[in-house]
């Protein structure tokens with residue numbers, strides 16, 4: 001699953017934050033997950049639990065999901081990923097590489113393919129709490 | 133806010149010996165064809181080789197290789213399919229023949245996502261087919277793929293070389309290693325490019341002649357391997373420049 005490679009990336013990023021900030025132990029890691037990537041939160045959390053070691057062993061992971069929103073560059077219309085009916089094979093491609101949305105989605109108002117993902121694209125570590 | 137993908141890229145590329153980015157200031161000079169043929173030549177020589185098409189809005193190497201119907205396998209990351217023993221990755225696996233309009237930041241995101249999730253494994257060489265010019269993707273490859281060596285393609289035209297000169301100056305400012313310059317689609321015996329490359333203090337790697345039989349061979353690796361384009365890469369470029377494969 002893609003969730004596993006992202007979990008591995010999160011763990012490795014947290015370890016580099018630990019090093020940079022000289023933490024003895026990590027207590028909490030807060031993540032923000034863009035809806036466009038369609039990550040299965042349970043699988044992601046499970047993968048994180050399996051992979052956390054050393055200074056991360058006691059870390060708790062929280063995940064907040066951000067709705068995916070698009071804005072048309074031609075007519076300024078704003079719409080959400082949720083309201084679109086997208087076949088599952090296309091959804092899967094977007095899951096792997098969210099920008100692939102630009103090959104399949106058009107503005108529901110004016111039909112333009114020129115839009116921005118204004119919210120909810122990928123995965124971010126919003127904060128890491130630990131003891132020095 | 134941290135982007136967790138960045139910190140995994142180095143690990144994903146760790147077992148790759150050398151990355152060769154096939155690049156040019158100019159479009160249409162033969163980068164994609166050369167990158168594909170170089171990757172095949174290296175594979176044929178017995179090197180474990182990968183080819184990564186990062187011309188995301190206009191990918192074409194799948195046409196050269198006849199690889200459009202392959203797809204990556206998923207197992208805690210994306211495992212590139214193999215064709216003729218070559219590990220191959222392209223955005224084409226996810227977009228088919230649809231157009232994909234991407235702005236600069238989107239292009240960077242696609243590159244980072246694919247670098248963070250593709251499991252190349254153990255390779256002697258990863259060849260990258262670059263888009264033309266000096267925009268986001270060139271700068272991002274330099275930023276994220278630290279072991280990249282640039283191999284520059286030009287045609288005999290002064291117009292092509294003008295852009296290549298700018299590219300080389302940029303790469304030098306960024307302190308990125310340049311393997312040298314290939315002059316492609318040679319039709320006469322002018323030595324303008326060779327002279328200019330040498331006067332810049334860079335290596336002229338050799339020339340490849342215009343091959344009228346090439347178009348027919350596209351999409352079929354067996355035929356491609358028999359073209360004069362291919363044998364010039366093997367005999368005039370690789371054999372005479374052992375530093376490319378060292």
Ligand SMILES: Nc1ncnc2c1ncn2[C@@H]1O[C@H](COP(=O)(O)OP(=O)(O)OP(=O)(O)O)[C@@H](O)[C@H]1O
Nearest residue numbers: 158159160161162163164165264317341342343346
């Ligand atoms: N030595 C050659 N002999 C004959 N045809 C060639 C030769 N080199 C390249 N070509 C042809 O020239 C065209 C452009 O080549 P190619 O697509 O590889 O260029 P490119 O630099 O990758 O272009 P772009 O900048 O658009 O990515 C193709 O049709 C290719 O088959």
Ligand SMILES: [Mg+2]
Nearest residue numbers: 163164187192
């Ligand atoms: Mg090309």
Ligand SMILES: [Zn+2]
Nearest residue numbers: 072075107110
């Ligand atoms: Zn619109």
